[in-house]
Amino acid sequence: MKDKLYCKSGGCSAKLGAKKLSHILEKIDKYPSDQLLVGFDSHDDGAVYQINEHQAIVSTLDFFPPMVEDPYLFGQIAATNALSDIYAMGGTPLTALNIVCFNDHDDLNILGKIIEGGNDKLKEAHVTLAGGHSIRDESTKYGLSVTGMVDPHRILSNKDVQENDVLILTKKLGVGLTLNAARLNDASKDMLDEVYQSMTLLNKYAYDLLKKYRIHALTDVTGFGLLVHLDEMLNHQKSAVIDKNKIPYFKDCPYYVNEFYLTGAAQQNRHAVEDKVYFDKENFILEEILYDPQTSGGLLASVQEEDVDMIIEDFKKKGYQCYIIGKVIKKDQFDIYVR
Amino acid sequence: MKLLDARGLECPLPVVKTKELLKENQEVKVLVDNEIAIENLTKFARVRQYQIQTGKQESDYFAIISTGKIEGDIIENKVTGNIIVFSSHVMGSNAELGAILMKSFIFALTKQDQLPSEMIFYNEGVKLTTTKGDILNDLKYLESQGVEIVSCGTCLDFFKRKEMLAVGSVTNMYDIVERMEKAKKIIKP
Numbered sequence: 001m002k003d004k005l006y007c008k009s010g011g012c013s014a015k016l017g018a019k020k021l022s023h024i025l026e027k028i029d030k031y032p033s034d035q036l037l038v039g040f041d042s043h044d045d046g047a048v049y050q051i052n053e054h055q056a057i058v059s060t061l062d063f064f065p066p067m068v069e070d071p072y073l074f075g076q077i078a079a080t081n082a083l084s085d086i087y088a089m090g091g092t093p094l095t096a097l098n099i100v101c102f103n104d105h106d107d108l109n110i111l112g113k114i115i116e117g118g119n120d121k122l123k124e125a126h127v128t129l130a131g132g133h134s135i136r137d138e139s140t141k142y143g144l145s146v147t148g149m150v151d152p153h154r155i156l157s158n159k160d161v162q163e164n165d166v167l168i169l170t171k172k173l174g175v176g177l178t179l180n181a182a183r184l185n186d187a188s189k190d191m192l193d194e195v196y197q198s199m200t201l202l203n204k205y206a207y208d209l210l211k212k213y214r215i216h217a218l219t220d221v222t223g224f225g226l227l228v229h230l231d232e233m234l235n236h237q238k239s240a241v242i243d244k245n246k247i248p249y250f251k252d253c254p255y256y257v258n259e260f261y262l263t264g265a266a267q268q269n270r271h272a273v274e275d276k277v278y279f280d281k282e283n284f285i286l287e288e289i290l291y292d293p294q295t296s297g298g299l300l301a302s303v304q305e306e307d308v309d310m311i312i313e314d315f316k317k318k319g320y321q322c323y324i325i326g327k328v329i330k331k332d333q334f335d336i337y338v339r
Numbered sequence: 340m341k342l343l344d345a346r347g348l349e350c351p352l353p354v355v356k357t358k359e360l361l362k363e364n365q366e367v368k369v370l371v372d373n374e375i376a377i378e379n380l381t382k383f384a385r386v387r388q389y390q391i392q393t394g395k396q397e398s399d400y401f402a403i404i405s406t407g408k409i410e411g412d413i414i415e416n417k418v419t420g421n422i423i424v425f426s427s428h429v430m431g432s433n434a435e436l437g438a439i440l441m442k443s444f445i446f447a448l449t450k451q452d453q454l455p456s457e458m459i460f461y462n463e464g465v466k467l468t469t470t471k472g473d474i475l476n477d478l479k480y481l482e483s484q485g486v487e488i489v490s491c492g493t494c495l496d497f498f499k500r501k502e503m504l505a506v507g508s509v510t511n512m513y514d515i516v517e518r519m520e521k522a523k524k525i526i527k528p
Contacts, residue, residue, distance in 0.1 A: 260358060262350060262354065263351065280503075286384075
């Protein structure tokens, strides 16, 4: 018998809504530190703490309930997702600690497979598993806390976009929709294979190609969907125009939207930014795809216009996906224009 | 009416189950325990052009979705049969004041219990359906409430704004004449 995980509403769509969260976090009185270069306030991908002039620690943590039934695959996805934040900060991951919640009435081999999946991705990324913490819980959750290093002068913030930058995205959208369809037994094997492959593709490869170029802002697209992550990137300083014909998504997503396989998280994402987004024409399918929460999504980079051709060429040469989705413009009435 | 208790179910299950039930029932009442589910049901009804009524019931929410007319007098007709015509993007002769007045006129419209059936935009009125901002958002809201919004095609061409039309549809003078003749009342701000 194949080991199966029970999935309810897992992955990054299990994230608490951005709006609710910031309401609470605002009130927390944190011990101040001059060495903390990136912390809570910036809503960035990870925290950065400077040790000396050339070195800073970058740390991040990510865990969630299963979004796929296969425990090994779940472990791989969780690790790929957790590592992603380090790359999004411009760092190099070094060590990782497991975070495990598991029901001890279940077969422990399942947990073994989850951890094995996670570790295999760590090995692929040349990251050492250094320990972890496990607790008994009614439902399974898994993730990792990852520690890495970054040069304090080369931190990639998620919000220093510049006018005329080109926005590129390195994975297709529609993970949340496809996982919902899978849960309802309405996703084809081809679609699932493609989405699983995407979720387990380390953002390391995209980052390694991007880092040679003038990247002004970088983030990974996860539970908040493309539009909320992009809006954070624009930071009320700039606006962006997204080309509605150039949004990459897994091909059956329009069907999933029409069948209303919509996550609650997508609706929360809509709440978070809908006032700031302008759609030139009502386009229900595209809106849902742009608000769809991604688990282990790709990198969203705001890059110097002149570097784009070379970046695209590099990605093509190495066989990785890379899509130009829009550009940064002067601050206008809306933050994001989809046209 | 078929009852669906979808409390405790996470999205998208309330919508998916409602969708299934509507294949065999004309009307379904869904109980859910969160507002997000109500919003997704509302989107579903809007896209499928079904009628929907939503409300709160103690700590839960309900939605009644119907593929035909909702039974009884649950939803009264919100639109009046009146037409509002806009021949300018401002209200009155002073342009600066007129722009402010127009904005509050359209905003006030959104707050009415009874809405016009149609809003027709011609001459410089088409600037209202082609300029982003609060007015446009209000117009979109009115459209979502069943108000039909049309803009004169010749006028859009004249002001080179055809591509910018952001709400409603394009129409021609024959259609405008017909609409005006059929109207219960024509209102011009």
